[in-house]
Amino acid sequence: MVLPLWTDTRIHLDGDGGFSVSTDNKIHVFKPVSVQAMWWVSALQSLHKACEVARCHNYFPGSLFLTWVSYYQSRVSSDQARINEWNAMQDVQSHRADSPVLFSEVPTERERTERLIKTRLREIMMQKDLENVTSKDIRTELEMQMVCNLREFKEYIDNEMIVILGQMDRPTEIFEHVYLGSEWNASNLEELQNTGVQYILNVTREIDNFFPSLFEYHNIRVYDEEATDLLAYWNDTYKFISRAKKAGAKCLVHCKMGVSRSASTVIAYAMKEYGWDLEQAFEYVKERRVVTKPNPSFMRQLEEYQGILMQFKMLFVTYSVVAGHVAKYLMCKCRQLSDHILFDPFLQLSFPKWFAGLCNLEYTTIQKFGVCNLKNIYFYITRIH
Numbered sequence: 001m002v003l004p005l006w007t008d009t010r011i012h013l014d015g016d017g018g019f020s021v022s023t024d025n026k027i028h029v030f031k032p033v034s035v036q037a038m039w040w041v042s043a044l045q046s047l048h049k050a051c052e053v054a055r056c057h058n059y060f061p062g063s064l065f066l067t068w069v070s071y072y073q074s075r076v077s078s079d080q081a082r083i084n085e086w087n088a089m090q091d092v093q094s095h096r097a098d099s100p101v102l103f104s105e106v107p108t109e110r111e112r113t114e115r116l117i118k119t120r121l122r123e124i125m126m127q128k129d130l131e132n133v134t135s136k137d138i139r140t141e142l143e144m145q146m147v148c149n150l151r152e153f154k155e156y157i158d159n160e161m162i163v164i165l166g167q168m169d170r171p172t173e174i175f176e177h178v179y180l181g182s183e184w185n186a187s188n189l190e191e192l193q194n195t196g197v198q199y200i201l202n203v204t205r206e207i208d209n210f211f212p213s214l215f216e217y218h219n220i221r222v223y224d225e226e227a228t229d230l231l232a233y234w235n236d237t238y239k240f241i242s243r244a245k246k247a248g249a250k251c252l253v254h255c256k257m258g259v260s261r262s263a264s265t266v267i268a269y270a271m272k273e274y275g276w277d278l279e280q281a282f283e284y285v286k287e288r289r290v291v292t293k294p295n296p297s298f299m300r301q302l303e304e305y306q307g308i309l310m311q312f313k314m315l316f317v318t319y320s321v322v323a324g325h326v327a328k329y330l331m332c333k334c335r336q337l338s339d340h341i342l343f344d345p346f347l348q349l350s351f352p353k354w355f356a357g358l359c360n361l362e363y364t365t366i367q368k369f370g371v372c373n374l375k376n377i378y379f380y381i382t383r384i385h
Helices: 041-056 069-073 080-085 109-127 135-146 151-168 189-194 231-246 261-274 278-288 296-336 345-350 352-358 363-384
Strands: 010-013 019-023 026-030 172-175 178-181 197-202 216-219 250-254
Touching: 010 041, 109 135, 109 151, 135 151, 172 261, 172 278, 178 261, 189 197, 197 231, 216 231, 231 250, 231 261, 231 296, 250 261, 261 278, 261 296, 278 296
Parallel strands: 178 250, 197 216, 197 250
Antiparallel strands: 010 019, 019 026, 172 178
16 A cells, blocks of 8 residues: 655554554554564554654645655555555444454354344335335334244344345436436445446445445545534545546446535536536436535635636636737747758757847747747647647
8 A cells, every 4th residue: 555644644653562553534544464573663663653744844745745645656556445445433323343454253043033134124215105014013013024024133134124225226327328226226236236336436424335345435434513624634535526527437436325425526626627606406406316415614615616617717718818929929920930940849948048039039038938838839830830
């Protein structure tokens, strides 16, 4: 794994021969694989030194520090199941079962019975008019089908009924490649597979990734609270959803109920992807998922995000106008040159004085646009030529 260390990084000994590293709202637990491996003092010292450097230079997530880490992250070759295991958290409220590929022991008699109950219970509930039956009616029919008394499984059956009820509320298709849903949708493997979901964006702190070996996950570990800074994550969530779209796959964005955190994230995605203002994006999402209701803080953050996107759009338009005028001038000058002269952008970038002379422009004028902008102007020329 590749683990960047930020200013908030803390290292804790667990008293069991290992230690944990908490950073960027994530906790990574390191356990020794053998007695020999417990001799990790030098590694621990190196970690403490790296943390001290991070605090000294104020390395914080989202900054331009440690950008080189992405080079190594892109070269991690472990299978997705092992990578996702790093996202497992001990204090979540909704826990996932072991991944199917990890089952190694023969299930107990109780486990086999529970699996059968789960299957039969779903079939019964799908066939019944749930407005006109009670939990006892369903449990009685379940006992008749299984030909046994399920009194000792009463609590398990009641809990499964709640889960199945939640899963029967299907996720909402917002765009062809984006579904918006709840915890129940994220835990319904059959539904996820039938809808073609391959990417899951989990916008919760309290809910685990239910199938880490089967889907590609991205976690935004936040609570639905006024103090939560969700805006800080929308650039990452946009990239994740875009990656699913580029792969021709579908992405489920979920929180606890699919009302506030995940809905806000999808609205932010729509604003950036389609250039919509907040009102248009909000109405579009709410029209498809009527329970959409970001908390007041998230609405303020969406308004702020709208302002940020508008500023970028204005800068882009301004730059495009300037680039267009410069491009036309350069094209005019280049046409006056001999056809044998090579119009080389790399030569321009390396020798701006030569480029200025070539185009009969003042060197100071070239300096105003800068090297990076000159390169963009060149590609602008090649597009409109």
